[in-house]
Amino acid sequence: MTLSVITIDGPAGSGKSTVAKKLAERLNAGFLDTGAMYRAVTLASLKKEIDLEDENAILAVMDASDITFEIVSKSMAVTVDGVDVSDEIRKPYVTEKIKYIASAPAVRKRLIAMQREFAGAHGTIVTEGRDQGTEAFADAQHKFFLTADARERTRRRMADLEAAGQAVDIDELRLAIEKRDESDMTRQTGALRPADDAIIIDSTSIDLNGVVDLIIKYINAK
Numbered sequence: 153m154t155l156s157v158i159t160i161d162g163p164a165g166s167g168k169s170t171v172a173k174k175l176a177e178r179l180n181a182g183f184l185d186t187g188a189m190y191r192a193v194t195l196a197s198l199k200k201e202i203d204l205e206d207e208n209a210i211l212a213v214m215d216a217s218d219i220t221f222e223i224v225s226k227s228m229a230v231t232v233d234g235v236d237v238s239d240e241i242r243k244p245y246v247t248e249k250i251k252y253i254a255s256a257p258a259v260r261k262r263l264i265a266m267q268r269e270f271a272g273a274h275g276t277i278v279t280e281g282r283d284q285g286t287e288a289f290a291d292a293q294h295k296f297f298l299t300a301d302a303r304e305r306t307r308r309r310m311a312d313l314e315a316a317g318q319a320v321d322i323d324e325l326r327l328a329i330e331k332r333d334e335s336d337m338t339r340q341t342g343a344l345r346p347a348d349d350a351i352i353i354d355s356t357s358i359d360l361n362g363v364v365d366l367i368i369k370y371i372n373a374k
């Protein structure tokens with residue numbers, strides 16, 4: 153089977169997870185949420201109480217932990233040492249610390265190898281994150297970069313968190329999103345940026361089904 157990769161990168165709350173999932177469903181393709189990988193390694197590192205600025209300690213946690221990623225009911229299910237942590241990894245105390253894991257180059261290298269392996273096991277795959285079009289799958293056939301203004305992204309994140317039963321203050325959330333944008337865009341490796349050949353879609357005033365339709369149009373036109 154020919155491997156066909158569709159990358160969707162973008163900042164927190166841009167809707168890329170929802171769009172990637174819906175797109176994968178429409179194309180009958182696999183789906184990879186790479187943020188879940190960074191989240192799982194962060195959670196495992198927090199559990200082991202290591203110094204998060206010590207890259208070798210993070211690598212040791214990765215060696216010592218059994219971390220699995222699987223598509224279950226069209227969503228990413230993540231386990232760490234046999235425990236399902238699919239919800240836990242989305243909690244703010246984990247999100248706050250991801251920047252340490254995301255800025256460790258050797259950790260990124262390993263996660264990218266895992267992403268390529270995951271993609272290899274699925275004929276066609278929609279993969280979303282920050283560096284999918286620039287680093288992990290620089291040769292992908294179809295690359296998209298999803299943006300939306302910070303106010304709309306905060307509103308979407310708030311709705312997701314509320315749906316998951318988590319209480320949040322909107323001003324704190326907006327600040328957290330802006331801080332995450334800053335650290336995602338300025339890290340030395342795997343920084344958030346559109347690939348030169350990515351199509352940029354601003355979803356501020358398009359609903360997410362509209363974005364999926366638009367992406368399918370671009371794919372079919374290529």
Ligand code: DC
Nearest residue numbers: 164186187188190250254281282283
């Ligand atoms: O998409 P998300 O909010 O679940 O991602 C959480 C964090 O993980 C994000 O702020 C930065 C990091 N990340 C990354 O560095 N590279 C990726 N490909 C995906 C996520």
